[in-house]
Amino acid sequence: MPRARSDDKRSAILAAATHLIVAQGLGAPTMGIARQAGIPNGSLFTYFPTKAALFNQLYLELKQEMAAAATANVEQSDFSREHFFQIWHNWMHWAVAFPEKRKALTQLDVSDAITPETRAAAHRAMRPLGALIEHCRAAGPMSKVPAGFVAMLLNAAADATMVFMTQDPKHARRHCKDGFDAAWRMLS
Amino acid sequence: MPRARSDDKRSAILAAATHLIVAQGLGAPTMGIARQAGIPNGSLFTYFPTKAALFNQLYLELKQEMAAAATANVEQSDFSREHFFQIWHNWMHWAVAFPEKRKALTQLDVSDAITPETRAAAHRAMRPLGALIEHCRAAGPMSKVPAGFVAMLLNAAADATMVFMTQDPKHARRHCKDGFDAAWRMLS
DNA sequence: TTTTAGTGACTGGCTAGACAGTTATGGAAG
DNA sequence: CTTCCATAACTGTCTAGCCAGTCACTAAAA
Numbered sequence: 495m496p497r498a499r500s501d502d503k504r505s506a507i508l509a510a511a512t513h514l515i516v517a518q519g520l521g522a523p524t525m526g527i528a529r530q531a532g533i534p535n536g537s538l539f540t541y542f543p544t545k546a547a548l549f550n551q552l553y554l555e556l557k558q559e560m561a562a563a564a565t566a567n568v569e570q571s572d573f574s575r576e577h578f579f580q581i582w583h584n585w586m587h588w589a590v591a592f593p594e595k596r597k598a599l600t601q602l603d604v605s606d607a608i609t610p611e612t613r614a615a616a617h618r619a620m621r622p623l624g625a626l627i628e629h630c631r632a633a634g635p636m637s638k639v640p641a642g643f644v645a646m647l648l649n650a651a652a653d654a655t656m657v658f659m660t661q662d663p664k665h666a667r668r669h670c671k672d673g674f675d676a677a678w679r680m681l682s
Numbered sequence: 683m684p685r686a687r688s689d690d691k692r693s694a695i696l697a698a699a700t701h702l703i704v705a706q707g708l709g710a711p712t713m714g715i716a717r718q719a720g721i722p723n724g725s726l727f728t729y730f731p732t733k734a735a736l737f738n739q740l741y742l743e744l745k746q747e748m749a750a751a752a753t754a755n756v757e758q759s760d761f762s763r764e765h766f767f768q769i770w771h772n773w774m775h776w777a778v779a780f781p782e783k784r785k786a787l788t789q790l791d792v793s794d795a796i797t798p799e800t801r802a803a804a805h806r807a808m809r810p811l812g813a814l815i816e817h818c819r820a821a822g823p824m825s826k827v828p829a830g831f832v833a834m835l836l837n838a839a840a841d842a843t844m845v846f847m848t849q850d851p852k853h854a855r856r857h858c859k860d861g862f863d864a865a866w867r868m869l870s
Numbered sequence: 871t872t873t874t875a876g877t878g879a880c881t882g883g884c885t886a887g888a889c890a891g892t893t894a895t896g897g898a899a900g
Numbered sequence: 901c902t903t904c905c906a907t908a909a910c911t912g913t914c915t916a917g918c919c920a921g922t923c924a925c926t927a928a929a930a
Contacts, residue, residue: 496907497894519794521709523885534911539887604792606707635867639860643846647864650838658831672827676835676868679823684874685929711919722877727921 504541506531508552512598520549520605550612553602556595557616563588565622573629575682579674581626582652586670589656590663596656627681634682644681651677692729694719696740700786708737708793738800741790744783745804751776753810761817763870767862769814770840774858777844778851784844815869822870832869839865 510530514522524545528535542548564585568577589596602608624645631637631644655673659666698718702710712733716723730736752773756765777784790796812833819825819832843861847854 496896497909499909524887525885536887536889536911536913537909540909543887545886601792604789636860636864639864640846640850643842643857643860646842646846647839647861650842651835651868654831654834654838658828658834662828669831672824672831673835676824676827680839680864680868684872685876685927687875712921713919723920724877724879724922725875728875731921733920 499541503531503533503537506533507538507541507548508555511548511552512556512594515552515598515601516594520601520607524548546607549602549605549607550609553599553608554612554616554619556599556602558619559595560585560588560599561619561623570622570625573626575678578626578630578678581623582674582677583670585652586655586659586666586673590659590666593660596660600653630681636681647680648677651680687729691719691721691725694721695726695729695736696743699736699740700744700782703740703786703789704782708789708795712736734795737790737793737795738797741787741796742800742804742807744787744790746807747783748773748776748787749807749811758810758813761814763866766814766818766866769811770862770865771858773840774843774847774854774861778847778854781848784848788841818869824869835868836865839868 507527510527511522514527514530518526524538525535527548528538531538538548542551564581566584568581568584624641627645627648628641631639631641636644651673655669655677658673659669662669695715698715699710702715702718706714712726713723715736716726719726726736730739752769754772756769756772812829815833815836816829819827819829824832839861843857843865846861847857850857
């Protein structure tokens, strides 16, 4: 077997891309990303065939990481308010801990470089959350509302809460709770 | 006085930009925008000094148009649920009637080409809505939550509702009401 | 005649990706 | 154990194409 690719370099590229996307938007040049990652620009293309492929991969991994952070250490079958808050808290905590990742995600989300396939895969990563939401929805006033719509509304509330917490980290704890209360009022 | 600029051309440029931004993203070339507007590319720069200026102007005017559409034909001093729904309905109706304008707005919203000044001006355009929200907030369970946070949550809910209505126009009427009910539950 | 809009060819800078040559890796053959 | 080889990663330079904005000129308005 010939040389193996370096996971470190791969990660460095993704991290550099996250950083530069936040600083310069999606127009950030690949050369800048490579420099930030500490590799020559040519190497970037041995890890990702095109810029779009890099963005798709980044989007997917960030979404997966976010989903994993939200549902870490929680049981599948518990549908209580407290349990839901635990997940919400994990979720918000991740966003505050990695503000660049969250910002990069919102940029990538509206980009047309992200393919429907990637979006579908990202959606799949959020599946565990979906099941939980589904259960709460069915028991409350939104039982007649399409599940996708409910999910979208909750996502929107979560995003808004993340933005506000990041904007005003001093009162992050309170904003986290306020956002949750609002979301919970929405579906119960 | 020498030749006056043509309002028609100006509008054509803005309309063309809206259309192309939706189709190609913010990377849409000025030449493409000019072609779509039916003018030579040089003329675009007699109406807008730079591409960024064009985007800022477009953002501002779309936001103003949206705000005006939402608050058309409604009284300032009425704070009832019905009145709020009337505004919500106007708002959603605009989004469904002009889906491209809404989509272009969401693109522009995350762009770093939009200056803080433009954002402030756009925010001012939403002022009448803000007063209404403020009143409802103060009377409900979110009285202790910052007004900006409440506005952000409502905006997020409105956006999500717009997306879903546009996605599934067949049941737009129901989604409009469902979105409103959810938003109303949030703040009362 | 003055002033400014209209026009479209042009340009300078930038960037994604190609490429030709180099180097590390590990297995196979002796 | 040593040599050799096949493979694929590594590298920096290069280039073809694109695009925002310019400019020299013309046309219209007053």
